[in-house]
Amino acid sequence: MSTTNVGADDAPWVDGNALAGPLGEVMGTDLTVAELTCAGCRTSRPLAAMRVFDRTPGLVARCPGCEDVVMRVVRTADRVLVDLRGSLLLSLPVPTS
């Protein structure tokens, strides 16, 4: 995970693996292998390919193609809230035993 576009006025972002920790903690599954379909441009990409703005009150994941918000994750005192209205589909592989 690295910060990739730091410029004088650019908001820094990290890759989508930053979502794996807070999501995995509450969902109990490794979401780095998930794919998201952006509701804006309808392109499917691995979660890790999303751009995550983490210097915010929550985590904001944006599609690297159209920059629309695909996911917001907020951790309150006792809950994790996941807003997926910007995603058409979350696709996960069936775990192998």
Added chain:
Amino acid sequence: MALITRGFGGRRRDDPNLPPGQYRTDDFPVLSAGPTPRISLDDWELAVVTESGERSTWSWAEFTALPADEPTVDIHCVTHWSKFGTRWRGVSLDTLLADVETAAEYVVAHSYGGYTTNIPLEDLLDGQAWVAYEFDGEPLVPAHGGPARLLVPHLYFWKSAKWLRALELRLDDEPGFWETAGYHNYGDPWREQRYQAD
């Protein structure tokens, strides 16, 4: 052996200007939920839209020709930092809304880049809020919301929308970007209203 002094915690609790759960910083951290919009002043426009659809707009030249205030205020971010004595120049919402006919009780601030936040109209009037375009005597830089941002210092700073584009006056309340994702609908730092259940 650990040595514990009264110093740190005691000073924070004793500072009457520091809301609960906040620490003081002299930096000005940049928080951003997306790419920084670049808006040329030739293209910039601020709009006020009433509940009946009536629209008032200001170009950059018209906006900066309006009477301006120079408030010095403390600001409080929901991520726990507070910054004291910030100096701004901006146009009071009382001035912007003076000739606007409305029965609205709520406002949604819309930003270039798509961000939104909701605030009761009464919290924007009577000298409580500005559209700010200078910070510390300099034009407001894009990272901090330039060309112009909302400044509502008595609420958590996510309510002070950066890159302000429009103020939508509404009869009903419509939660914004963070308010729909678990943050408090009102956001009073003195009552520590960070999250929905607070």
